[in-house]
Amino acid sequence: MAFSLTPERQETLQDILSRYPNKMAATIPLLHLCQEQNGWVSDEVVDYVATTLELPTAHVFGVVTFYTLFFTHPMGKHHVWVCRTLSCALNGADEILERCKDKLGIDIGETTEDGQVSLHTAECLASCGTAPMMQIDKEYHENLTLDQVDVLLDRLRS
Amino acid sequence: MLKQTKILTKRYDLDESWTLQTYEKTGGYKQARRAMRMTREDIVAEMKAANLRGRGGAGFPMGVKWSFMPPKGDKPHYLAINADEGEPGTFKDRTIMEKDPHSVVEGCIIGCRGIGANAAYIYVRDELHLSKARLWDAIHEARKKGYLGAKPFGVDYPVDVFVHTGAGAYICGEETSLLNSLEGRRGEPRLKPPFPAQYGAFGMPTTVNNLESIAAAVPILEMGGDNFSQLSDLHHMRDGGSRLFGVSGHVNNPGTWECAVGLTLRELIYDLGGGVKGGELLGVIPGGSSTPILRPDEKVHAPNEDDPMHKWHGQSVLDVPMGVDTLRNCGTMLGTCCATVLSDQACPVLAMHNLMRFYRHESCGQCTPCREGSGWIERILDRIVAGEAEIEELDRLHEIAGNIMGNTICAFGEGTAMPALGFLKKFRKEFEDFVRTKGKSSTGRLTIAASSDHRAA
Ligand SMILES: Cc1cc2nc3c(=O)[nH]c(=O)nc-3n(C[C@H](O)[C@H](O)[C@H](O)COP(=O)(O)O)c2cc1C
Ligand code: FES
Numbered sequence: 190m191a192f193s194l195t196p197e198r199q200e201t202l203q204d205i206l207s208r209y210p211n212k213m214a215a216t217i218p219l220l221h222l223c224q225e226q227n228g229w230v231s232d233e234v235v236d237y238v239a240t241t242l243e244l245p246t247a248h249v250f251g252v253v254t255f256y257t258l259f260f261t262h263p264m265g266k267h268h269v270w271v272c273r274t275l276s277c278a279l280n281g282a283d284e285i286l287e288r289c290k291d292k293l294g295i296d297i298g299e300t301t302e303d304g305q306v307s308l309h310t311a312e313c314l315a316s317c318g319t320a321p322m323m324q325i326d327k328e329y330h331e332n333l334t335l336d337q338v339d340v341l342l343d344r345l346r347s
Numbered sequence: 348m349l350k351q352t353k354i355l356t357k358r359y360d361l362d363e364s365w366t367l368q369t370y371e372k373t374g375g376y377k378q379a380r381r382a383m384r385m386t387r388e389d390i391v392a393e394m395k396a397a398n399l400r401g402r403g404g405a406g407f408p409m410g411v412k413w414s415f416m417p418p419k420g421d422k423p424h425y426l427a428i429n430a431d432e433g434e435p436g437t438f439k440d441r442t443i444m445e446k447d448p449h450s451v452v453e454g455c456i457i458g459c460r461g462i463g464a465n466a467a468y469i470y471v472r473d474e475l476h477l478s479k480a481r482l483w484d485a486i487h488e489a490r491k492k493g494y495l496g497a498k499p500f501g502v503d504y505p506v507d508v509f510v511h512t513g514a515g516a517y518i519c520g521e522e523t524s525l526l527n528s529l530e531g532r533r534g535e536p537r538l539k540p541p542f543p544a545q546y547g548a549f550g551m552p553t554t555v556n557n558l559e560s561i562a563a564a565v566p567i568l569e570m571g572g573d574n575f576s577q578l579s580d581l582h583h584m585r586d587g588g589s590r591l592f593g594v595s596g597h598v599n600n601p602g603t604w605e606c607a608v609g610l611t612l613r614e615l616i617y618d619l620g621g622g623v624k625g626g627e628l629l630g631v632i633p634g635g636s637s638t639p640i641l642r643p644d645e646k647v648h649a650p651n652e653d654d655p656m657h658k659w660h661g662q663s664v665l666d667v668p669m670g671v672d673t674l675r676n677c678g679t680m681l682g683t684c685c686a687t688v689l690s691d692q693a694c695p696v697l698a699m700h701n702l703m704r705f706y707r708h709e710s711c712g713q714c715t716p717c718r719e720g721s722g723w724i725e726r727i728l729d730r731i732v733a734g735e736a737e738i739e740e741l742d743r744l745h746e747i748a749g750n751i752m753g754n755t756i757c758a759f760g761e762g763t764a765m766p767a768l769g770f771l772k773k774f775r776k777e778f779e780d781f782v783r784t785k786g787k788s789s790t791g792r793l794t795i796a797a798s799s800d801h802r803a804a
Contacts, residue, residue, distance in 0.1 A: 214549075216531030221514065252533055255535075255711075274435045274702075275705075276436055276595040276601075278701050278793045279596045284794070312433070
């Protein structure tokens, strides 16, 4: 089925287009907007973005595959990102990650069976002074303890 | 010397510091108003006098960079602000966006005026949702007041500011990759020349500045460039002003502070950072993971009296004021000025492994030496850590890193190879022991405290 944005997001798109001297520059913001609605970037989304911005499909697909935050297959409703780069690793990132895996019963890159949560590792999220940290959807959770991880993950699935 | 300042951070502790109301109550937008009535040359002259060395990592003087922009013709000029903040260990620009976003907007107005641009794009990594929201709110508030738009402060010179988001790629912090990403392309770095000042965003003359650099344009105009520069102990080396310093890793009190340039690593680690947590200092990465690690027993060697480093001859590198040129002379770089501390309870082999995994993951894949080299480095380290490597493989690591240097389009290659060589040279004994004993010589860990018992939030 062809993809299209909700009327509200159509308006946001018009605002996005007004910021740039050409349509191509809207590629990444528009992909974000579509993914926010659809949960992932399907072939239909790629076609929609290409048509809307008058770009070759191959261009849009090339962009999608370059950036780690665009998903090319369906994902969980929520995303958990555990930072594992050096400052976090020096402060217990491995344990945080293990706890997430145990608690969710999935490995990195997987989604829980109920489709609620996808688990990812992240590279340095500019939160090194408050390590260890993880991001859940749009929120940062810093100075994490294992107990807090439990509470946060329970909250996601209740 | 430790001199804490409250210039860039003067609003950090105020209530609702991110609102226009607080901003204007504390002198905000006066300099943008002034700048709109100054000539480009006068603005650039102040920036040059300020000796502000780019806060994004390379340390290029901001005023000089602005002066490379061509005179205004019929082509539009652009200002691109780098808030990708992806360099591991770096967490400073985020504080400005969250706590004082109007200073960024005001800096952009001054910057646009100084380089002949009418639009600024602030490139923020996607994950920083609060930062993006604060910047947009500030932009909307400023627009409503008429500080942005067709006639900012009543002057017939349109200026607008936009936030553009990335989508998770460290390489997009590299300035030409950032420009490609802004244009809606894959974030692959471009060959230079042409430099952004000739052919930048959308093929037009563009200046790329770090977010902290542009925010500093406001106090530079307010104080006067020369006064700003003189805050620094390294004013005589043309490294001026005050800046944000950060420290994380194995310290008791991680965080960011604003200090005059001239702070030493020892002051950063012990006086501000509260000292090393869980052991003695093994090493410190001075300014983001691309800057080679320093050991506390390294000494400055500059016996010649004409050497700019002679003043610190024989002293520990920890006691050298942190500057762009001083740290380069110590064989490393100041980078982003956010240090990462390793205690001797952590294993340097595992630390290098962690970082080299990062670089392999983030290489954009455009240049073969970087794409393949970063992969080989990681795989050899995988083998070392698994206790399967031979001692000769340490030399292979040197070779591979050496072959990346100078053979790539952008500085990501050096940013991978230099810290790799730093770890290998400075911890040669630890690496050899690790390989020989299959890891038994090492503490076998990076974390020194169980995460549940440290620093209750
Ligand atoms: C791989 C790589 C990543 C970089 N990441 C950043 C970054 O996240 N933020 C930043 O300001 N500069 C970053 N830089 C430096 C920029 O290329 C550029 O020098 C800087 O934005 C210029 O601004 P400044 O002169 O004000 O420092 C990076 C450079 C490289 C090679
Ligand atoms: S290393 Fe985890 S936020 Fe920087």
